[in-house]
Amino acid sequence: MALVWKCFSPASGWTDTRTDRSSSAPAPSTLHQAAHRASTCGPPSQGFPVGFTAHFKQPPQYMVDLFNTVANADGVTKNPDILEGNTVRSFLDKTHGEKMRFLFVLSSVAKNEKILTAELHLFRLWPKATDGPKRHHFCQVSIYQILDKTEPDSPQGQKLLASRLLSLQGSGWEVFAITQAVRDWTEDESSNRGLLVTVHGLGGSPLDAPAVQFASSRDHHESKKPMLVLFTDDGRRGASLPTADFPDLQPQDPVLPAKMTVPKLNGPRSTRSLDRLQPCQRHPLSVDFEEIGWSGWIISPRGYNAYHCKGSCPFPLGENMRPTNHATVQSIINALKLSEGVSSPCCVPDKLHSINLLYFDDDENVVLKQYDDMVAGSCGCH
Known part of the structure; x- marks a missing residue:
């Protein structure tokens, strides 16, 4: 690995002693x-x-x-x-x-x-300059x-x-x-x-x-x-650790089989107000460490993009919503009003990085x- 600064010369004579490492990293x-x-x-x-x-x-x-x-x-x-x-x-x-x-x-x-x-x-x-030839x-x-x-x-x-x-x-x-x-x-x-x-x-x-x-x-x-x-x-x-582009990874858990058809609702949809909202997706969230009072102890970075999740999870949930099996079932229960107090699924992070x-x-x-x-x-x- 090399950095971009030109003064990194492989012929600089830098040396080190390191004999007790066993890792392949x-x-x-x-x-x-x-x-x-x-x-x-x-x-x-x-x-x-x-x-x-x-x-x-x-x-x-x-x-x-x-x-x-x-x-x-x-x-x-x-x-x-x-x-x-x-x-x-x-x-x-x-x-x-x-x-x-x-x-x-x-x-x-x-x-x-x-x-x-x-x-x-x-x-x-x-070394300090000395007079006469060096013996060593x-x-x-x-x-x-x-x-x-x-x-x-x-x-x-x-x-x-x-x-x-x-x-x-x-x-x-x-x-x-x-x-x-x-x-x-x-x-x-x-x-x-x-x-x-x-x-x-x-x-x-x-x-x-x-x-x-x-x-x-x-x-x-x-x-x-x-x-x-x-x-x-x-x-x-x-x-695994994140790389700079944060690829949009696909969920690894098995999803509900496609033959489980989504029931059709009778009458007007109760989620009509949500139709005007954007579907669940990731949005930028700029974090400035000075603004939140952390700049006194954090040296770098000055801040970063944390991202946040926002949007609706309307019924029926498509695969692009990246729903869990539980969220799919909850969405059906909510849409059919089969149980009181059951809300629609929420838009939240499903992958977090360091x-x-x-x-x-x-x-x-x-x-x-x-x-x-x-x-x-x-x-x-x-």
Whole structure:
């Protein structure tokens, strides 16, 4: 997958380590590769929603670009196979000072969420100019889960999560898979003692400090702060997700047999006033998050087309009304006045679709989540 911005070059040298994925779905590496490259080109044309207030932190550009990769301007999923799971959360480092140590508070992750992939995103700074020839051209960067706060540097106090070679030249985002550590932390919150990053020469030899530096949460710009990105699924996503055009799907349930003829009514129709109404169908319904008071926490989209159902369900119901079997029987009972208090069927949504929302949660973490039943995909008489 590629975004439309020209600065997405496959030869940019971006790398990541991700060895613990077993799903057949496309890896998030493609997504965050595009998203991080997009952030180096400046923000996309789609900015913050109207009414976005200054008291909130600026969302990570990675998350904004990820939303634009996954969804269109209305939040509708471009392709249901783009993203694994239905929730992406970002967490900023809470250490505020300790270089090469990082701590992320994951209390907002629900117990029912399945941890799919967790990634540590670190921004590598340009190396400082040094005099004389360099003895080393590469270094070994390793990520450890801290097991014992009192002895984090000892073999007993740490657990290796990821390790790879990096060139001593260059700058940009580096991404490391730390899924197992996050699974441990979500199962036992007290075990979360953070992460330790070490830098050594080839074979573990010491390097002239500082050989490689990563941006910290205290000393560098918001756009370069260390970040944990977590891909999860809460188990509520259906087998299929909507695409941008919302095809008018046909009902899957068997309908009443055609040989069941509709009885003819004697005398004038009691539904004559409904004849002047349009039949049940879908109509646009524009939702502006500022108008309903949600723009303070929703980052994107600014709004969307929810659609709504309106129109009559006159007797007899045709197949174009997409009636349920129950609605067909109810329509006959109502038309023949066989039972008091039985109204005609109502025009309601019979297919509902999800949209993606990018928003701040209660802890001011930025979350990308698919919300079900937000769009009326089609209407019928029920």
